Amino acid sequence: MKAEWYLTRASGAVVLILLSASVVIGIAGVGRLASRRWPRFAVDGLHRSTSLLAVVFLAVHVLTAVLDGFAPISLLDAVVPFVGAYRPLWLGLGAVACDLLLAVVLTSVVRHRLGHRAWRAVHWLAYGSWPVAVLHGLGTGSDVRQTWMTVVYVGGAASMTLGIVARAALGWPSHAARRMLALGVAGVFVLGVVVWLPSGPLGGGWARRSGTPARLLAPAGALIPDRRLLTTGHRHGGGRT
Amino acid sequence: MRIAVDPIACDAHGLCAELLPEVIVLDEWGYPVIADAKLPARLEGLARRAVSACPTLALRLKADTPAVNGSRRRTGR
Amino acid sequence: MSLPRLLRGLEDVPLDRDGHGRVHGELPADTDGRALVAELRRARLRGRGGGGFPLAIKLKAVRRGRRPAVLVVNGCEGEPLSIKDHLLLTRLPHLVIDGALALARAAGAADIRFALDEGDLVGDDMLNWALDARPELRGGRIAATVAAVPSGYVSGQETGLVRWHNEGVAAPTSVPPRVTERGIGRRPTLVSNVETVAHVALIARHGAEWFAQLGTAEEPGTALVTLAGAVARPGVYEIALGTRLGALLDTAGGAVQEIDAYLVGGYAGTWVPAPRAGALVLCEAGLRAVGARLGSGVILALPTSACPVAEMARVTRWLASESSGQCGPCVRGLGAIADAFESIAAGGARPSVLDDLTRWCRLSRGRGACAHPDGVAQLVTSALDLFSVDLLDHARHGPCDACERPPQLTVPAFALRG
Numbered sequence: 033m034k035a036e037w038y039l040t041r042a043s044g045a046v047v048l049i050l051l052s053a054s055v056v057i058g059i060a061g062v063g064r065l066a067s068r069r070w071p072r073f074a075v076d077g078l079h080r081s082t083s084l085l086a087v088v089f090l091a092v093h094v095l096t097a098v099l100d101g102f103a104p105i106s107l108l109d110a111v112v113p114f115v116g117a118y119r120p121l122w123l124g125l126g127a128v129a130c131d132l133l134l135a136v137v138l139t140s141v142v143r144h145r146l147g148h149r150a151w152r153a154v155h156w157l158a159y160g161s162w163p164v165a166v167l168h169g170l171g172t173g174s175d176v177r178q179t180w181m182t183v184v185y186v187g188g189a190a191s192m193t194l195g196i197v198a199r200a201a202l203g204w205p206s207h208a209a210r211r212m213l214a215l216g217v218a219g220v221f222v223l224g225v226v227v228w229l230p231s232g233p234l235g236g237g238w239a240r241r242s243g244t245p246a247r248l249l250a251p252a253g254a255l256i257p258d259r260r261l262l263t264t265g266h267r268h269g270g271g272r273t
Numbered sequence: 274m275r276i277a278v279d280p281i282a283c284d285a286h287g288l289c290a291e292l293l294p295e296v297i298v299l300d301e302w303g304y305p306v307i308a309d310a311k312l313p314a315r316l317e318g319l320a321r322r323a324v325s326a327c328p329t330l331a332l333r334l335k336a337d338t339p340a341v342n343g344s345r346r347r348t349g350r
Numbered sequence: 351m352s353l354p355r356l357l358r359g360l361e362d363v364p365l366d367r368d369g370h371g372r373v374h375g376e377l378p379a380d381t382d383g384r385a386l387v388a389e390l391r392r393a394r395l396r397g398r399g400g401g402g403f404p405l406a407i408k409l410k411a412v413r414r415g416r417r418p419a420v421l422v423v424n425g426c427e428g429e430p431l432s433i434k435d436h437l438l439l440t441r442l443p444h445l446v447i448d449g450a451l452a453l454a455r456a457a458g459a460a461d462i463r464f465a466l467d468e469g470d471l472v473g474d475d476m477l478n479w480a481l482d483a484r485p486e487l488r489g490g491r492i493a494a495t496v497a498a499v500p501s502g503y504v505s506g507q508e509t510g511l512v513r514w515h516n517e518g519v520a521a522p523t524s525v526p527p528r529v530t531e532r533g534i535g536r537r538p539t540l541v542s543n544v545e546t547v548a549h550v551a552l553i554a555r556h557g558a559e560w561f562a563q564l565g566t567a568e569e570p571g572t573a574l575v576t577l578a579g580a581v582a583r584p585g586v587y588e589i590a591l592g593t594r595l596g597a598l599l600d601t602a603g604g605a606v607q608e609i610d611a612y613l614v615g616g617y618a619g620t621w622v623p624a625p626r627a628g629a630l631v632l633c634e635a636g637l638r639a640v641g642a643r644l645g646s647g648v649i650l651a652l653p654t655s656a657c658p659v660a661e662m663a664r665v666t667r668w669l670a671s672e673s674s675g676q677c678g679p680c681v682r683g684l685g686a687i688a689d690a691f692e693s694i695a696a697g698g699a700r701p702s703v704l705d706d707l708t709r710w711c712r713l714s715r716g717r718g719a720c721a722h723p724d725g726v727a728q729l730v731t732s733a734l735d736l737f738s739v740d741l742l743d744h745a746r747h748g749p750c751d752a753c754e755r756p757p758q759l760t761v762p763a764f765a766l767r768g
Contacts (some may be wrong), residue, residue: 061328064286073288073326148282148330279524280677301714304678310664 122171616723
C-alpha cells in the first residue's frame with residue numbers, strides 16, 4: 033500500500049476538521065465566551081493552536097500528495113492555482129485555500145508589526161478559505177462517497193453555519209447589510225453544493241469530467257485500477273474515483 | 274520596563290488582566306487599570322505574553338519613565 | 351511696557367493693519383529661528399490654551415523634524431465660558447498673525463492654519479479680513495489659511511486638530527507619535543493657542559527680558575483671563591502673572607452678590623471657597639497651592655443664590671456628552687458621574703453615591719487618550735470637597751428653590767453624540 037495516498041486523504045480531512053474548529057473557536061473569542069476553567073486567553077490560545085495544527089496537517093496533506101507518484105501533482109501546484117496537470121480547477125481551489133490560510137496565519141505571526149487594522153482585514157479571508165477547501169475536497173477527493181467523509185463535511189458545514197449565524201448576530205444591527213450578505217452567501221453556498229453534488233462528484237464519470245489526465249483513465253471514464261492496490265487486495269471502490 | 278495601554282484601541286477584552294493580574298486589574302466596566310510601577314524582572318515574560326495576547330494590540334511595553342503627576346499629557350488646546 | 355500689552359489698542363472696532371502698526375511697530379523682518387527659541391525659553395512662555403506646555407520645547411521638537419513643518423494656530427476655544435481667544439481674533443487679528451508669522455519662520459513652516467470653531471462666523475470673517483490685508487500670506491513663501499473645525503469641547507485638542515486635517519475626524523488620537531514628530535500630512539506640526547501666539551508676536555519684538563518685567567520670576571509675563579459670573583464687569587482682562595484674584599476682582603468692579611465659591615480654570619478647573627479666593631495668587635505656582643491650575647484662564651464667581659448641585663448636574667452631563675466616545679473609562683466614567691449628579695439633584699440618589707463619585711474620579715484620571723476625563727475628575731473632586739453639604743442635602747430632600755434659577759455655568763446647546 034502506498035502510504036502517501038492514505039495520508040493525503042486523511043490529512044486533508046483533518047485539515048478541514050481543524051479549520052472548522054478554529055473558525056468556531058475564533059467566533060467564540062469574538063463573542064467573549066469564557067469560563068473559569070477556560071479564561072479568554074485560553075480560548076484565544078486554543079484558536080491559535082488549532083490554526084497552527086491545521087497548517088501542519090496542511091503541509092502533510094500537500095507533501096504526501098506531491099510525493100505520491102500516481103497523480104502528477106508538483107509542489108508548485110500547491111500554492112499556484114489552476115496550472116497543474118491533474119484536475120486543474122479542483123486542485124487549484126485547494127491551492128487557493130492554502131494561499132488564503134497561509135496569508136491569515138503569516139499575518140497573524142507578524143501581527144504586531146502589521147498593526148491591528150491591516151491584520152484584521154486579512155483575517156476575514158479565513159472565512160473564505162473554508163468553502164474553497166470544501167469545493168477542493170469534493171472535486172478531487174477520493175472519499176466523497178464514504179460515510180465518514182460525509183460526516184466530516186456535514187459536521188463541518190453545520191458548525192460553520194452556526195458559527196456564521198452567531199458571528200453575524202454579534203454586534204447586530206451595525207453594518208446590517210454586510211451581515212445579511214454574509215448569511216446569504218453562506219446559505220447559497222450550502223444549497224448550491226447540495227444541488228450540485230448529484231450531477232457533480234457523486235455523478236458518473238467524475239474522474240474524467242474533473243480533469244484527470246487521460247492516461248490515468250480507463251476507456252469508460254473511471255480510473256485504471258492502480259496495480260499496486262490490486263495486488264494488496266484493496267476492496268473499497270475498486271480504485272480511485 | 275513598563276506596560277501601558279492605548280485607551281482608544283482597548284476594547285475591554287480583559288485577557289491582559291487574566292495573564293498579568295499582579296499588575297493589571299479590571300475596573301467595574303472591564304477596562305484595565307495598570308499599576309504605574311516598574312515591572313519586576315520576573316514578570317517581564319508574562320508582560321510580553323499579555324502584549325501579544327491582546328486582541329486589539331492595545332498594549333505595549335515601554336522604557337522606564339514614570340508618568341508625570343498622573344496626567345502625562347500636556348497637550349494644548 | 352506696562353499693562354495692557356496684548357490688549358493694547360483694543361477698541362470696539364477691529365484694529366486694522368495700520369492701527370496695529372501704530373500700536374506695536376513692525377515685526378522684525380526675519381527672526382532667526384534659534385534666536386526666537388532662545389528668547390521663548392528665557393521668557394518661559396507656556397501654552398495658554400489650557401495645557402500649559404512650554405512653547406520652546408515644542409518649537410525645538412518641530413525644528414528637529416526633517417520635513418517642512420506645519421503651524422496650527424488654535425482658535426477653537428472649546429471652553430464655553432472662555433472668550434479671550436475670540437476677542438484676540440476678532441479685534442486684534444494682526445497681533446495674532448504677527449505671532450503666527452514669527453513662529454512659522456522659527457519652525458521652518460511654510461504652512462499656517464488658523465483653526466476655528468465652524469460656528470465662529472465672526473472670527474472667520476475678521477481673520478480673513480486681516481489676512482486679506484497681508485497679501486504676502488496668501489500664496490507667498492508662507493501661506494496662511496483658515497480651517498473650520500466641528501464644534502466640540504475636545505475638537506481643539508492637539509491631536510484632534512491634526513486628525514481633523516488628516517482624516518476629517520475631530521477626535522483625539524493616541525500618542526505616540528507626538529504631533530511635533532508626525533502630524534498633518536506626516537509633517538512635524540506645532541499646535542499653539544491663539545493667545546500664546548499673540549505673546550510670541552510681542553516677544554519677537556521686545557525680547558524675553560522685556561516680557562519678564564511683569565509677572566513672577568518663575569512665571570514671567572502676562573495672561574488673559576475671562577472673568578464670568580456675579581461680578582460687575584465680566585469679560586476678558588489682561589493680568590500680570592502673580593496678581594491676586596482680589597485685585598482682579600476690584601478691577602472688574604467687584605462682586606455684585608455674595609459669592610459662594612470661585613471656579614478657577616473653567617470646566618476642567620477647581621472650585622475654591624470664597625473666603626480664600628481674594629488672596630489667591632493667579633499663576634500656576636500660586637494656584638497649585640490650592641490644588642488648582644490657571645488652565646484656559648476662566649474664573650467664574652458663583653453667587654450664593656445659585657444652586658451648585660444643579661450647576662454641577664448640568665455641566666457634568668454636558669461634559670459627558672462631549673466625550674469623543676473613544677475610550678471606555680471616559681465614556682463610562684463621565685456617564686456614571688453625570689447620572690449620579692442628576693440623581694442627587696433630583697433627590698433619588700443611592701446612599702453610596704458620594705463614595706461612587708470619588709471612585710469614578712479616581713478611575714477617570716490618566717485613563718483616556720486626552721485630558722478630558724482628567725479635567726472632569728478635577729472639577730468633580732473639588733465639588734465633592736466644597737459642596738458636600740449641598741450634595742447631601744439634595745440627595746436626601748431633592749431639589750431646592752435655587753435649582754430652577756438661570757444657569758451660571760452655561761453650556762452650548764448640545765446634541766447627544768452618536
